[in-house]
Amino acid sequence: MRYREHKALGVRTSLLGFGCMRFPTDEQGVILEDAAVAMLHRALEAGVNYIDTAHFYQNSQNEPFVGRALEGVPRENYYLATKLPTWKVDSVADAQAIFALQQERLKSEYFDFYLLHSLDKKRWERMVELGIVEWCEQLQREGKIRRFGFSFHDDYTVFEQILRYRTWDFCQIQLNYLDTQVQAGMRGYRLAEELRVPLIIMEPVKGGALACLPEDLEAGLAAARPEWSSASWALRWVAGLPNVLTVLSGMSSMEQVEDNLATFETLEPLNGEEQTLLEHTADQLRMRRKNGCTGCEYCMPCPAGVDIPEHFRLWNRMDQCRDGALVWKPWNQTVKPEAKADHCIGCGRCEQLCPQHISIPADLARAKADLDAVPRPN
Incomplete structure (x- = not known):
């Protein structure tokens, strides 16, 4: 397993992080616990040490499950990240109640990484207005939050406003070789690098879309590196960016776990020809998609029951x-x-x-x- 060390934060994180939002489920949406535990433990045994969950993932099953799955694993063996659902907070008292529930669910008195979840302009302004930023800073002084950051979903202008507001320990953005100009994008990456704010990357495979390419595009990648999966190409592109602390992958099968572990055990930076090939692949994909849905399920549940x-x-x-x-x-x-x-x-x-x-x-x-x-x- 490859690692990234950040001395200012006092961390040495696995470059592959386990994104817990896509654990396998049955037809009713209930997490298949035996399969999910096996996946998580396989990753931990292989050296993955960054575990990412959130308050509402998988209809709020995710945090309680992760808490159970990590029982018996020495706490010093992993970094635990979770998030405050900003859209559910109308007061510091709301945030306090959610945080206490997260501690209970995840069976942990502290969180190594704690994020204001899914910030956009309105949610950010609301968090400032309510004093939630100062409240999180107090939790950090108390040792209940070790590193304080945010995850982001808006345009670059809003990202710059938030990133320059205070000295953040880290932040989490969506980035992949297809969406370099979407949301914070590569401009956001460069700004974070300039301000020395390390990045956690989400959607590196765009919700799985970059792991299942059209036959002609997949063949083009396979001709260049037959031993790499399409997902491996996407992960290697992101992992090659030096200001990236961890690349989150939302794994939903043991096959995906093994493929990702193989990528990060033999990680090679993309050379110039491979970068050009991925740029061509991205250009082709942009011409073929219907819309930009990543399958994150933030829109669910639908009040009318639409999937x-x-x-x-x-x-x-x-x-x-x-x-x-x-x-x-x-x-x-x-x-x-x-x-x-x-x-x-x-x-x-x-x-x-x-x-x-x-x-x-x-x-x-x-x-x-x-x-x-x-x-x-x-």
């Missing part, structure tokens, strides 16, 4: 998969009729929560029309 992420996952896959059955079968056999877009009530809640700022109701209607038109495979 928003599945609509967009299958819609985006239409021009990216090699077998039409991979779209037709889940759309017609797995997605329940009551979870389809014709039940959308247009309340707009999902748009307010979407980190990608997608026009969700409009795109849902387009997605359903396109998916309904997919021919049944032979």
Whole structure:
């Protein structure tokens, strides 16, 4: 396992971090605990020491599960990161109650990394107005938070405003070789590097989209490095950035765990030709996608019961998969009729929560029309 040491923070983190938001679940959305425990422990045994969860992940199952899964693992063997759900906080008292619950769920008196979760302009201004930043700083003085940062989903101007507001220990941004100009993007990366704020990277494989490329693009990468998976290319691109402390991967199967471990055990920086090849791959992908959904599920649950992420996952896959059955079968056999877009009530809640700022109701209607038109495979 490769590590990044940051002396000012007093940490030596694994370059691969375990993002816990995508543990495998059953049809009811309940975490498959045996499989998830095996995945997490395999990563820990291989040297992964950064564990990332959040208050509401997987319908608020994630923190309690991670707390149970880490029982018996020496606390000094890993860094634990979780987040304050900023959209649920209307007072310091609210934040205090959530923090106490997180300590209970995760069976830990302190958190190595604590984040204001999913900041945009409005949420940031609200956190300042309510005194939540000062409250977190007090928790840090008390040792309950070891390192204080934030995760971010807005444009670069807002990112710069937040990053320059105070001296942050770290921050977490979305970055991958396809989305270099989205949200904070590479401009945000360079600013953080200039201000000496180390970065945690989320969505390095864009919710799995960069692990399942169209056949022609995957073949182009395989011709250059047949031993690397498509996901490995994406992870290596991000890991090659020197101001990155940890690259989070939301792993949902043991196969993905093993592939990622292989990447970070034999990590090689991309050379010039490989960088050019990825730029070409990104250009091709930009011409083929329907919208920018990453499957983060921040929009869920939908009040009308619509399965928003599945609509967009299958819609985006239409021009990216090699077998039409991979779209037709889940759309017609797995997605329940009551979870389809014709039940959308247009309340707009999902748009307010979407980190990608997608026009969700409009795109849902387009997605359903396109998916309904997919021919049944032979």
